[in-house]
Amino acid sequence: MTLNETLSRLKGQGVKITPQRLEILKVLLDEERYYSAEEILKKVQESYPAISYDTVYRTLYLFKKLGLVLELNFQGGYRRFEFNRQDRHHHHLVCLKCGCSQKLSCCPTDCLTRIKEEHPEFAITSHSFEIYGYCEVCRKVKS
Amino acid sequence: MTLNETLSRLKGQGVKITPQRLEILKVLLDEERYYSAEEILKKVQESYPAISYDTVYRTLYLFKKLGLVLELNFQGGYRRFEFNRQDRHHHHLVCLKCGCSQKLSCCPTDCLTRIKEEHPEFAITSHSFEIYGYCEVCRKVKS
DNA sequence: CTCCCAGATCGTAATTATTCCGATGTAATT
DNA sequence: AATTACATCGGAATAATTACGATCTGGGAG
Structure with a gap:
């Protein structure tokens, strides 16, 4: 799943592509691993310093609802998010x-x-x- | 696994049996389900009003380390504990x-x-x- | 049975993660 | 350009968990 494919899928679902959402998506797609909300905030801040936690959480939950992102809950209460590559x-x-x-x-x-x-x-x-x-x-x- | 079996096992491992630990154990053994830390606090408070969160968490993690208790992390970040009935x-x-x-x-x-x-x-x-x-x-x- | 002390607990403060909310900004539509 | 519907910001509120100094106590030694 590439960035462009994902973007057109989002558009098709009537979801607005804001710069913040775009940056979060890029982070999730960039590296094949999973992230804490804080890691995503930090990474997105590099190119978009004004982003808030609220936006990160809301976007992650939005993506989760759309099936784009998976939420993982590990032992110790660690919550992580990763891009949902349905094929894998x-x-x-x-x-x-x-x-x-x-x-x-x-x-x-x-x-x-x-x-x-x-x-x-x-x-x-x-x-x-x-x-x-x-x-x-x-x-x-x-x- | 009965309460007495569990207690002698704990003693064998050199763990002190305090009234607080005993009450927590009773709650965990009593009903076949899993609990949040808060539920355990509330239940133990019925018979031991002075118990603190600190004690509940420390005891649960102690029991977890000893293999007596399992920690479950569900979607949404809910953390739950249950008695580890190895047989089942x-x-x-x-x-x-x-x-x-x-x-x-x-x-x-x-x-x-x-x-x-x-x-x-x-x-x-x-x-x-x-x-x-x-x-x-x-x-x-x-x- | 009593004493003693390592370990346990209390009470509360600190920390951390997450959510909420009012004000403001922005994009698409008419 | 005005309208409307979302999005976002910033920071405060909430909730969950952990930390810590002062105090207490279970259970072994004597």
Whole structure:
């Protein structure tokens, strides 16, 4: 998904493209990782110093509602956002010590199928599957 | 896991049993569900009015470190705690509208096995698998 | 049983993350 | 150019969590 494709999709949905929204999108698309709201604020401030937290949060939640952005809630209460690349749905290996993460290609589709069958009354919209532990570096450090 | 079993396990690990810790344990063991820190504070205050937030959080994190308690981080940044019944590991179906949940018996073990094989350098300690969507009641209510 | 002290708790302040809100700005439409 | 509907700003309000000095106490040593 490129920036232009995303922009025309937004326009098609009747969403105004403001400079702030554009900058936030660029940050999200630029690097393949996920961000805290604060990181996004800092990055956007580089090219748009006047942006406020309010705008960042509102924009992220707007994008989330539109399905452009995913919200991740990790152990410890860390909330992160990432661009939703539908073509490459994935989960994470999260280190509890340093907070680093790796993407995983594996997805528990069998389980999901079973759950859908067993709970037809529940309208599933998404799922999370995160693996916690200690990364190669942190597992060697005691405490 | 009964209260007495848990207490002797704690003693065995050299952990002091204070009245506050005892009350928190009772709350966690009493009903089969999960709690916010605030709910635990409120419940413990009924029998121990002087307890502070600090104590609740420190105790929960202590129990978590000892493996007695699990911390769950749901969409929206809600943090919840529940007693870790190792014999009955489970995941959740979480409604994004009303916040209600159901326990699931299904667990993506195949996926976990594959991930362990593919990432032998990562020391896995736990995982989360939550399904989000709308429950029977909320899916019928528009907005 | 009593004493003692490392560890636990209290009370409250500090910190952090998130949301709210009134005033102002901006883009599209008539 | 005026109107209208959103967006944004700036900062205050709220909520959740953590920190910290003063005080207290569970449970082992004697």
